[in-house]
Amino acid sequence: DAGITQSPRYKITETGRQVTLMCHQTWSHSYMFWYRQDLGHGLRLIYYSAAADITDKGEVPDGYVVSRSKTENFPLTLESATRSQTSVYFCASSDGSGGHAGELFFGEGSRLTVL
């Protein structure tokens, strides 16, 4: 199906475990993003990527790792999960060019609980 998909949609894990959230988009958008959504904080940017093999830190990158070997995929890894990383994670993509800068397409979110 066309669009942007995240998996898993729900995940429960324990402190210290590694977790990877997957994100796949079918539009060949150059930009991809990971945000976390927490009550009282709105959405905060974790990492973003302007193209394959190009990634950069956002506002809250500590404890997270990303990679982008292919344009369509942008996985987010929590190398050693902590309770403070309990959140809803959103992946987004954007063409990013010209007048479409800022027009993001979001996935449905991945709800992560760290016990």
Add this chain to the structure above:
Amino acid sequence: GNSVTQMEGPVTLSEEAFLTINCTYTATGYPSLFWYVQYPGEGLQLLLKATKADDKGSNKGFEATYRKETTSFHLEKGSVQVSDSAVYFCALTHGAGYSTLTFGKGTMLLVSP
């Protein structure tokens, strides 16, 4: 740095009431401004945008005007419906080719029949 401030919610209205959700911003230069909407259990989706001062963005009966003199981008709708119940996010970004958005904290809207 850039920042976006929205009125705190929830905003509770009856169907057909007039809606205003306030949004002000701090940014250098000339940002583009956006409103995104998040329906329950879903990701965000773009509602409307404005890229320069005095521009009015509109979609689905919602409107917002880019006011540089007051650094504001308030969202309005003349007659809300129950189906408009959602969380609304104001956001900004800088210039063409730079897509990173700075979001406000969101305002929940609850519309009752």
